[in-house]
Amino acid sequence: MLRLIFRRVGSALFTLVFIAVVVFSCLELMPGDACTAFLGREGKGTALENCRERMRLNRPAPERFFEWAGGVLKGDLGTSMQRQKPITEIVGWRLRNTVVLAAAAAMIGIPIAIFLGFLCGLYRDRPFDLAVSATAIFAMTIPEFVSATILILVFSVTLGWTAGVVTAGYKAPILQLLASTVLPVATLSLILTAHILRMVRSSVIDVMGSDFVLMARLKGVPFRQIVLRHVLPNSLLPAISVIGLTVAWLLGGVVIVESVFNYPGLGRLAVDAVSDRDLPLVQAIALLLGAIYIITNLAADLLALFLNPRLRTHRA
């Protein structure tokens, strides 16, 4: 058990280092450097030299990589060129906002998904299941910028019930932020509910058809008890990894939804940083998003390991 955990954590760390190297090399391979990208057509003569001096770009790449990596280990992500502020400070607020949005969407979407998925699995192919599953497939397939635009058009432009885009600044208090996030939360919940629901449904169907459920039925265990004691816990296990992936997706900055709704989170910051050509910030965000993805997946794996004794004896 312990060895398994160590191995998972070890491979996660390795992936993280790998990401750092890849991100750094990609930016190195691009034409120009951080200063030419930032200054654009002003990047000539003394302005360019001053910038390179300031950013210490005149040193060999490996030296700069280790300085950067060393800074990251100490929690220093560098300085944004465009915003003239430490990146940790800029990213900190956006990370909070993204967590707020993700938590709201997850708290609404996940329980609904489990509940509906469970019912669909139990009443497979009945009208209820068909209706819910069809809606879910529809919600999964339409791109989020379409559903976002439709939601804004209906609920904010036509009906005027709620704000269309978020106008609060990135440092706004959480409650103020939440008040204007009805539509982004709805958009995200729609997608994540659909994904998780489909997973829960099929695993309920699997478990319902398994030998031990058949055995329990033959033994005469009441249906309610079969469902709650045996089917529910067993069918939720496979769902955990899907939930983990979904949460990673949410925390990784839902770029399109954040941009369309002008939500001041990590996703929008990533887009802005790219369009501002703020390379140190792009680099930091790429690393951060990678780390979030890895950590969330690791957590989901460990949770599954903890909840499912069978995985522990499995030697891969």
Add this chain to the structure above:
Amino acid sequence: MRANDLSFGGKESIDPISPNRFYEVNDIIYSRLVRQDDDGEPAPELAVSWTPNENATEWTLKLQPGVKFHDGSDFDAADVKFTLERIKDPALESPVASVLGMIDHVEVVDPLTAKIVLSSPHAGLPVLLLDYRVRMLPEGAGPTNDKLGIGTGPFKLESYDPEGRTVLVANKDYWEGAPKLDRIEFTAIPDSEARNQAMLAGQLDMSSVTRDQQPVYESNPNFVVQSFPAGDWYGIAFRTDTAPFTDPKVRKAIRVAVNRDEMIKLMVGEGNAAVTCDVPVKSSDPYHAEISCPQDIELAKKLLTEAGFPDGIDIEVNTADLEPGMVQFAEIYQQQVAKAGIRAKVKLAPSDGYWDDVWMKEPASVTSWSERPADQILNEAYRTGSSWNESYFSNPEFDSALDKARSSLDFEEAKKAYGDAQRLLFEVGGTFIPYLQNGSRVMTNKVTGIKPLAEDYIRWHLVDKAE
């Protein structure tokens, strides 16, 4: 009233001469010495009059009495001295330094009289003072103290967050009368689609929208779309020091072969731009010269033959997907000039490093500029040896026309000299500029007091919003 700012990554500065000035807000909280009237001519703002000495090396400005800064202090000649001399501070790396570099120093004659002493004669100083960035600061203001943000404008800065919400409140003591609006809020919305949604959902009263979003508003009676002459442009800079563009005949041929009206239709839509004949001076600029340049395929062919290319010519135009339409621009050019036997090859360069590796290096590349006053753009981009001379244009006649314009005290004489310079650009210049784009804005029909003119023409104290 609620408007949006475009948000350029939160680098916007409330220092009016910073390279990243927050112009939407700076226009409102600060005032200039001279502003333009609706026709673009210099008109009094904080300066009530300006008189040059006989050779235009010294200008005496009389100031508006009784003007107060937002902190209650009086506006006087010492503030003028401070603001104008600050522009040249090398530590600020201000782009305005190249515009007003001829100001040597400012003398305080009395509290309401300032004398601007120039290092070289300049008869067009009032026009240069129209620059939307030359806004009066209280003496001592700078990035390190809280005096920055205090102006004499109709609204005061209450809170400032270029990546979130910036709030301005009415300055009841504004010298031209109290503003009609109580406050103006600016929300940063970098994504154009989000801006559009916010405007449609009624979260904004005024916004900038893209060309393809405009029709939605034009057909809706709740909104007003304004289009006004402005000076942003795309062009192709052909290096006049590189063959075959060393020959002025080739340069003219590759420019007159274009149907500019057609190009406007394809690029931005009819009525959203004004034709220009390779001159980056907008029609509302006081020094604008009228030139006509219809498509002339025969002339182009004739010029090419004379230049030794009877069978047409092969050229290569570099572009990059840096700004919307920059690639399309080169492609439309390619199609248009084909009729004259000009076989233009469009070469798509990576957008990273374009300004560094391609522009001003390759013989021909697409370029993009924002609006500038005539004297500034002509001197910065076409004078021999100037640092932004992207076509490596060097013409003694052109340079002396600019010198003459700067030293002639008579407006008509100066206008004629600037006109000569502009005509030279069309005749022998190396930069192709088919049109100047109009600016546009969308407002709800409740907003009043904003004329269809550029941002820095708006008199914010007269703007109102019906309930």
